[in-house]
Amino acid sequence: MAEPRLNFDNVSALVVDRDQYSLTLTRQMLRGFGLRTQYQARSGDEAQKFLRKTPVDLCIVEARLTDMSGYDLVHWIRRRPEEILRFMPVMLLSGYTQMRNVATSRDCGANCIVRKPFSPKVLYDHIVWSAASKRPHLESSVYIGPDRRFHDLEDTAPARRVTDEDAPAPDPDAAPDIADDQLRRTRA
Amino acid sequence: MSAVKYHWPEPRLRTLLTEPGGKTRSEALAGAAEALEECRDVAMEGVRESLGEIEAIVEAAGARDLTRDEVFCVLEHAERLAGVATPFQWPVLLQVTASLGLLGDALLDAAHRPAHPLAVHARAVRWALDHAESAEAEAGPMLAGLEKVAARYGAAGAQAAGPAA
Known part of the structure; x- marks a missing residue:
């Protein structure tokens, strides 16, 4: 079967990172995927100002x-x-240095968490996973963001809560999500 | 009990990605490797800058223990080193920085935070930079030595702790 094609040409992204080198590497990876419209911000304030004026299709944010x-x-x-x-x-x-804050990461409402350092493969797979995931978006008084309960993993995961012992082997074809895996372990 | 609203958004990202044209995953990854190659010099500059910072911290400490903030700073620079080594696939630098990261993490909560194990790692980073694309076999004895140093400070498993490939 032919490998599917994904078109990044018209996708716009904002990368927020305080480290210029890290920012450059992430943006170069995105450029390699075919993404032509990219913006960058070095601080949260800069990102907020930008997003108020220019919505984008994808936002990549460094935790620190x-x-x-x-x-x-x-x-x-x-x-x-x-x-x-x-x-x-x-x-x-x-x-x-931030992986100690797994619970904070889980609760802030991000679609996924990518552990640094990451390769282009990991970045690509997480973008695709974020786009393909059909999790509902929840809004409550304590949490706003994608559903953290993984309804869409029914095909690959047991219906009950998984533990390290009975977790199924990850499907190499499904975009891996390192942090989500960690979050599941944290909850178990 | 708080009310929960459910939305089923169709992100524009999903729509755009499925437009005709584009690249296969292999092509996209090859494109990323090519694009990264263009900024190799910039990346090396970042690596050298971070290494310089780490060396300055451990040198300034001398025989005294490092503060928690100093160790944290070393960790941040180690992160940048690993951040460069991973996409460029420099195996030795990757392993050295993984060991440095685990060691730093163990030292953060330790009663004593001696500088010398970090200094050993900084020297190893410098070696790895000069042999960026060396085979792991060539660096084997050095990596084994680092693992012992790291393990001594409670950071066992340094060699097993690679980044997400």
Whole structure:
């Protein structure tokens, strides 16, 4: 069967990262995927100002910013009145200095969390997974963001809560989600 | 009990990705590798800058223990090193930075935070930079040594802790 094609040509993305080198590498990867419209912000404030004027199709946010945390930025995005922002796929990049904050990452409303360092393959798969995932978007007094309960994994996961012992082997064809896996373990 | 509203949004990203044309996954990944290659010099500059910062921190500490903030700073620079080594697929630098990351993480909560195990790792990073694309076999003894150093400070499993490939 022919490998499916995905068209990044008209996708626009905002990458928010305080580290110029990391920002450059992420943007180069996106460019390689075919994404032509990219914006960058070095701080949460800069990102907020930009997003108020220019909605994008994808937002990639580093968890550690200079003026606020990436979690706070995602939290802000999820509470915007504009649906295009509120429902926008948001990926949170988290290094091992932030992996201690798994619960915060889970609760801020990001679609997925990508553990740094990451390869182009991991970035690509997470973008595709974020786009393909048909999780509902929840709004409650305590949480706004994609459903964290993984209804769409019924085909590959047991109906009950999984533990390390009975977790199914990951499907290599399904886009892997490292942090989601961690979150499931945290909840188990 | 709080009310929960459910929405079933159709993100524009999904629509755009499925438009005709585009690239296969293999083509996209090849494109990314090519694009990364264009910024190799910039990446190397970042790596050298971070290594310089790590060396300065451990040198300034000398024989005293590092503060938690200093170790955290080393960790952040280690993160940048790994962030470059991963997309460029430099196996030795990757393993060294993984070990450095685990060591730093273990030292954060340790009673003592000596600088010398980090200094050993900084030297290893410098070696790995000069041999960026070396085979792991060539660096085997050095990596084994680092694992022992890291394990001594409670960071066992350094070699097993690679990044997401």
